[in-house]
Amino acid sequence: MSPFVRGRLAALSLCAATAQAHLSLRALPLLLAAAVAPPLGAQAEPLAPSAFVVKPYLQIGRNLSPTTLHLLWHTPDESADWAVETRPTSSAAWTRAGAPQRTRVAVAGVTPRWVLNAALTGLPAGGEFEYRLLRNDHPVFSAKALAPKAAEQTYRFVAFGDVGAGTAEQKAMALRAWLSKPDLVVVPGDIVYEYGLVSEYDKNFWPTYNADEPSGSGVPLMRRVPMFTVPGNHDIDNRDLDRFPDGLAYYFFWDQPLNGPTGTEGGPIVPKLTANETNRRQFLAAAGDAYPRMANYSFDYGNTHWTVLDSNPYVDWTNKELQAWVAHDLASATQATWRIVTFHHPGFNSSNEHLEQQHMRLLAPIFEAGKVDLVLSGHLHNYQRTFPMTFKVQKNGAGTLLMGGKDGTRVRGRVVNGRWTLDKNFDGETQTKPQGVIYVVTGAGGKELYDVDQNDAPDSWQPFTKTFVSNVHSLTIVDVKAQSLHLQQVTAEGRELDAFTITK
């Protein structure tokens, strides 16, 4: 992006912050179009239009550190030499990264492509750096990006779930995410609709979050900061590759840690694939070692330990080994100030939609013992926040298994009864030390809203729900500091719907 565009955007951001109440959703694209119009005589980056199927995007990779990131991009099915170079400032010399790894994604139903993956190392922790890509020795792409924060540095993340539907609201929330200037982005599941297909990413995801310039139809978020994702039901619950051979694209396009339970098909965390020999072979070749392990993982960013879980109902969270993995993961995060767990299906939810899918409540006692501060979910297309709470699962409480599907053989979750204790003294302003875990649903990131009529019907909310906003799309902005964590829920216009602070 040119300095001119950056300057205009900074001015717009300031304008948006001071005039939020007057800025309508419809006005945003027009304002942005004016903000990003290049000055006369501006030099365009010499791009080769056919070089990319998907332009570069940043990932946390398998072993995140404050000086490393991974850069991925997709190319047509052709042979070309690619290299990546980085430098800390525009006046410094370029340093060439190691040769990118290449994986060919060639599954039925879509045009074959290569996914290239370069490890960026030696980055300036928490600082800005520049990178460029060379194709056959010619520079074809450059961008400025932010390296991960170190433990002593503060940072901002944004979270928005249930997104890739191609709606105007998805694009508006993406623009708000960009204007919020995050260091890190998390999508708590339902990355693309309806079936997690390669073709759905191409249509409804990359153009919105990996656009060339910020506008009302897309933003260059993913090339600037790393985004990590949580697998939702629309991403990986469908395991029928004979019906959807370009499904399970989650395992092709994300580069995230592989430090969770290994899992085997047909076991407690990985359902069986339905795939003929060809579809299975092509899928496994494209997924590599990401399948099936990349569904549960953890990593440290800044002073926070992040734990990502697969909450799809096929996972048996009554399994003691799985529970032990979560407990051990949290207990081993001794260096972290904050512990945030994120998964798609919330255990504590007031929305009439999916009220019965309570299986993740089984982990509440483990979160409490592991000193989890915050749980982020999606699945419900609205915003919900609980009081700080603890939960005792009913004795012998594995809950009641819910079955669904056409023939009644598909697990849909569990109804889990128990007793909760709510901390109603916590107000997030003057009383900021919660007794228990705060559960947030942030699933209003783009897909149509759920249960709008409950917005003004608090009698319909569960007793543990403190705040429930279902009449407008929104996203979560969190500022994480050494001893405090401040969460805001905002609309596309930046209007604050909810806010609270937790202190240590």
Ligand SMILES: [Fe+2]
């Ligand atoms: Fe969902």
